[in-house]
Amino acid sequence: MNVSIIAIGDELLIGQVIDTNSGDIAIRLNPMGWRVNDVQVIADNAADITRAIDRAFELSDVVITTGGLGPTKDDITKETLCRYFGGELIENADVLENVKHVIEKRGLKMNELTERQAYVPTSCEVIQNRVGTAPIMWFEHDGKVLVAMPGVPFETREMLDRAVLPRLFKRFPVDGHIEHRNVMVTGYSESLLAMTIADWENSLPAYLHLAYLPNAGIVRLRIDGQHPDKALLMSEINYHHSQLVKMLGPEHVLSDKDIPLEEILLQLLIDKHYTIATAESCTGGNIAHLITSIPGSSEAFKGSVVAYSNDVKHNVLGVSEESLNEFGAVSRQVVEQMAEGVCRALGTDCAIATSGIAGPTGGSDEKPVGTVWIAIKTPSRVFSFSHRFPGNRQRVIFRASMASMIMAVEEIRQN
Amino acid sequence: MNVSIIAIGDELLIGQVIDTNSGDIAIRLNPMGWRVNDVQVIADNAADITRAIDRAFELSDVVITTGGLGPTKDDITKETLCRYFGGELIENADVLENVKHVIEKRGLKMNELTERQAYVPTSCEVIQNRVGTAPIMWFEHDGKVLVAMPGVPFETREMLDRAVLPRLFKRFPVDGHIEHRNVMVTGYSESLLAMTIADWENSLPAYLHLAYLPNAGIVRLRIDGQHPDKALLMSEINYHHSQLVKMLGPEHVLSDKDIPLEEILLQLLIDKHYTIATAESCTGGNIAHLITSIPGSSEAFKGSVVAYSNDVKHNVLGVSEESLNEFGAVSRQVVEQMAEGVCRALGTDCAIATSGIAGPTGGSDEKPVGTVWIAIKTPSRVFSFSHRFPGNRQRVIFRASMASMIMAVEEIRQN
Numbered sequence: 027m028n029v030s031i032i033a034i035g036d037e038l039l040i041g042q043v044i045d046t047n048s049g050d051i052a053i054r055l056n057p058m059g060w061r062v063n064d065v066q067v068i069a070d071n072a073a074d075i076t077r078a079i080d081r082a083f084e085l086s087d088v089v090i091t092t093g094g095l096g097p098t099k100d101d102i103t104k105e106t107l108c109r110y111f112g113g114e115l116i117e118n119a120d121v122l123e124n125v126k127h128v129i130e131k132r133g134l135k136m137n138e139l140t141e142r143q144a145y146v147p148t149s150c151e152v153i154q155n156r157v158g159t160a161p162i163m164w165f166e167h168d169g170k171v172l173v174a175m176p177g178v179p180f181e182t183r184e185m186l187d188r189a190v191l192p193r194l195f196k197r198f199p200v201d202g203h204i205e206h207r208n209v210m211v212t213g214y215s216e217s218l219l220a221m222t223i224a225d226w227e228n229s230l231p232a233y234l235h236l237a238y239l240p241n242a243g244i245v246r247l248r249i250d251g252q253h254p255d256k257a258l259l260m261s262e263i264n265y266h267h268s269q270l271v272k273m274l275g276p277e278h279v280l281s282d283k284d285i286p287l288e289e290i291l292l293q294l295l296i297d298k299h300y301t302i303a304t305a306e307s308c309t310g311g312n313i314a315h316l317i318t319s320i321p322g323s324s325e326a327f328k329g330s331v332v333a334y335s336n337d338v339k340h341n342v343l344g345v346s347e348e349s350l351n352e353f354g355a356v357s358r359q360v361v362e363q364m365a366e367g368v369c370r371a372l373g374t375d376c377a378i379a380t381s382g383i384a385g386p387t388g389g390s391d392e393k394p395v396g397t398v399w400i401a402i403k404t405p406s407r408v409f410s411f412s413h414r415f416p417g418n419r420q421r422v423i424f425r426a427s428m429a430s431m432i433m434a435v436e437e438i439r440q441n
Numbered sequence: 442m443n444v445s446i447i448a449i450g451d452e453l454l455i456g457q458v459i460d461t462n463s464g465d466i467a468i469r470l471n472p473m474g475w476r477v478n479d480v481q482v483i484a485d486n487a488a489d490i491t492r493a494i495d496r497a498f499e500l501s502d503v504v505i506t507t508g509g510l511g512p513t514k515d516d517i518t519k520e521t522l523c524r525y526f527g528g529e530l531i532e533n534a535d536v537l538e539n540v541k542h543v544i545e546k547r548g549l550k551m552n553e554l555t556e557r558q559a560y561v562p563t564s565c566e567v568i569q570n571r572v573g574t575a576p577i578m579w580f581e582h583d584g585k586v587l588v589a590m591p592g593v594p595f596e597t598r599e600m601l602d603r604a605v606l607p608r609l610f611k612r613f614p615v616d617g618h619i620e621h622r623n624v625m626v627t628g629y630s631e632s633l634l635a636m637t638i639a640d641w642e643n644s645l646p647a648y649l650h651l652a653y654l655p656n657a658g659i660v661r662l663r664i665d666g667q668h669p670d671k672a673l674l675m676s677e678i679n680y681h682h683s684q685l686v687k688m689l690g691p692e693h694v695l696s697d698k699d700i701p702l703e704e705i706l707l708q709l710l711i712d713k714h715y716t717i718a719t720a721e722s723c724t725g726g727n728i729a730h731l732i733t734s735i736p737g738s739s740e741a742f743k744g745s746v747v748a749y750s751n752d753v754k755h756n757v758l759g760v761s762e763e764s765l766n767e768f769g770a771v772s773r774q775v776v777e778q779m780a781e782g783v784c785r786a787l788g789t790d791c792a793i794a795t796s797g798i799a800g801p802t803g804g805s806d807e808k809p810v811g812t813v814w815i816a817i818k819t820p821s822r823v824f825s826f827s828h829r830f831p832g833n834r835q836r837v838i839f840r841a842s843m844a845s846m847i848m849a850v851e852e853i854r855q856n
Contacts, residue, residue, distance in 0.1 A: 036652065037652070037653075037654050038464075039476075039477040039480070040467055040471045041463075041464040041465065041467035041469070042652075042661070043464075043654065044459060044460075045459075045460070046459055049458075050456065052455055053455070054456075056455045061454075062455070063454075063484075063489075064481060064484075064493075065453075065460075066479060066481055066482075067463065067479060067480035067481075067482070068479050069479075074478075074479065078479075081496075096631070097632055098632070098635045099635075131831055133829055134630060137633070139632035140632055157831070157832065180832055180833065180835070184833065237455070239457050310729055310730050310734070311719075311721075311726030311729030311730040311733065311745055311747065312726070312730040313726075314721075314725050314726030314747045315725050315726040315727040315729075318726065318727075318838075319725065319834065319835055321800070321801050321802070321834055323749075324750065328753055329747045329750060329757070330746070331744065331746055332719075332729045332733070332745035334729075334743055334744045334745075335743045335744060337743065337787075337788060342757075342787065371756075372752075372753050373752060373756070384733075385736070386736055387736070387737075417595070418595070419734065419736055423730075423733075
């Protein structure tokens with residue numbers, strides 16, 4: 027099935043907001059064998075919206091629009107869709123009830139503008155937006171479908187999964203059975219990985235396809251399969267998956283699930299009945315933030331000390347003043363003492379510690395911007411390693427956080 | 442001047458990579474009064490590229506493409522542009538020298554693939570890409586211009602500023618003067634804000650335009666103006682800006698700059714010579730992460746204790762066991778003791794503390810998911826407030842982080 031996406035909103039064309047909805051849609055459609063033909067990002071303008079829909083229907087059978095559904099006067103998508111597909115805007119009692127419910131849950135009061143959210147074109151079927159006030163509208167058009175979704179990213183993600191995708195996949199059933207297998211691998215550059223698995227990839231049957239998703243020291247590989255014979259598909263995809271893992275080396279495979287790295291780490295800790303803390307300097311709390319973004323993280327994660335100043339490294343984590351003076355904050359000695367100190371202070375079995383130069387200033391010839399020391403403490407030892415990450419401050423913080431968690435998974439697995 | 446952007450790359454349509462280049466281009470063009478009409482995100486496919494260029498030239502006088510210029514066989518933008526604009530691909534000695542220089546600086550060796558980067562269409566003028574191997578190509582077409590830029594975001598940003606934008610602004614000089622004023626306001630819902638300023642907005646002269654950007658308890662407003670008479674423009678935009686601030690109430694205006702909230706907080710702390718720490722339970726280190734993502738944050742930010750478990754709240758922050766037992770971790774008493782405790786432990790003037798239920802589990806009738814207590818300690822007092830945020834775990838964490846920083850700015854300003 028072919029899909030075109032239209033992202034609507036002036037804010038997307040002045041650079042204030044980045045369109046992440048298209049990516050959230052594509053990443054969910056891709057594993058089902060659906061193909062996104064194009065994304066059009068356009069302004070809140072009736073002529074532009076109409077032209078974009080015409081073009082999208084030329085290319086694709088399914089069109090998903092996001093945004094332009096707010097209650098303020100600059101949002102005109104609903105009126106434009108009503109003119110495009112016919113009918114008139116009338117108040118829908120179910121939508122009104124839903125809007126009232128959402129507004130109440132937010133601790134707000136209805137007003138003239140929010141009440142307008144309950145008006146929908148008679149030409150659409152409504153999908154109730156359970157997490158926002160803009161109703162989702164489903165239009166049928168010459169055997170094709172347009173779904174108008176809100177622009178707020180969390181509303182779009184939530185309602186894609188809860189209602190829109192299940193309904194699209196029911197409306198346009200996939201031909202045959204669909205299976206996927208994931209391999210999350212570390213320790214390979216993208217080009218080394220491509221060379222390593224080239225023969226294996228070429229030997230795949232036509233109904234199995236490999237997708238690569240490299241990011242920050244990890245490559246996520248996904249085998250997508252589609253075939254009418256379910257038993258054959260299962261047996262073949264399992265066989266090729268196990269061959270792939272064997273070829274890459276099981277020690278390089280972080281997971282066979284497509285889940286965030288922080289969830290892999292957390293699950294490993296819970297399986298081993300270990301607790302963990304982080305002592306963060308250059309990563310500034312980002313590792314703690316990533317781990318605690320996973321529901322249930324309190325089962326293994328006890329807390330963190332963000333030791334941005336040397337005083338905090340010394341007073342709270344017990345890093346020796348001699349080490350700080352002699353080797354500097356960005357050193358093996360200091361980062362290992364940070365890991366041991368946070369285990370002691372927070373009473374955990376394991377710890378991750380980071381100290382580095384995120385930039386843009388603070389670098390030297392010996393320790394340029396991007397230099398990061400990482401230490402992992404487990405019940406059996408403290409292991410540390412220095413990295414040098416490219417890119418700007420945000421990128422260094424992100425890469426150091428990912429590398430820390432990869433190192434932690436590798437170390438803790440051996441315990 | 443009108444601009445269309447075309448972002449080229451298969452990876453953009455499977456959700457693997459988010460197109461951030463369009464935003465980087467738009468945010469630089471907008472203040473000059475240039476308008477981005479649309480962004481087309483398309484695959485590495487000659488027919489799609491050709492169709493996208495046709496459409497872009499229909500709408501706009503300037504077209505900027507990004508991506509599809511790598512040396513591998515899937516990148517076919519250069520060949521397609523050569524067919525579109527005529528001429529042939531020949532090796533360009535200056536480009537070859539630049540490619541060699543860039544490859545050498547990266548510690549790599551030239552190979553067959555990188556050498557191909559030096560071939561450019563005879564129909565274009567080359568702008569040397571000083572930070573990458575893909576040459577930037579400038580095509581003139583019936584008085585219109587297409588500039589083909591690389592897809593790597595830092596190369597695009599760097600070369601936009603260094604060479605491409607100065608040349609575009611010279612080629613198409615701006616008509617009249619351009620001015621902007623920002624207002625970052627809190628304490629208004631989007632719809633209440635719209636109603637409050639409706640009369641003011643309607644009274645704006647035609648050459649002043651208001652842009653809204655609401656997000657997480659803050660609405661960013663920007664007045665954009667363009668007029669041949671600079672003195673008139675300045676006087677009018679200043680008048681309407683001050684009227685707007687007066688109407689909204691200066692106490693609700695967080696800043697008149699368009700910068701992140703964490704930067705406003707940091708700047709305020711530095712101006713007042715205050716230091717700060719955070720004691721985070723439900724926000725899990727996210728506030729520390731946001732503050733430390735700003736370069737120079739170490740001037741005011743000393744560190745953080747992420748006290749996820751009650752043990753850490755008691756042992757490290759000194760929260761009394763009686764309070765934890767009697768009122769629970771999510772309470773005014775506990776969050777205020779966390780704020781005081783982290784100030785003591787880390788030796789700071791100010792603190793932000795959070796304790797809440799981010800979900801999806803852990804809620805009760807009395808304290809449902811989304812309940813978050815926030816305390817702000819300043820040299821003069823501890824102030825705390827309970828919020829209830831809608832949405833999933835990520836959303837609650839994000840909203841609580843933003844609300845904490847808004848409260849901190851409001852409290853610290855009064856000191």
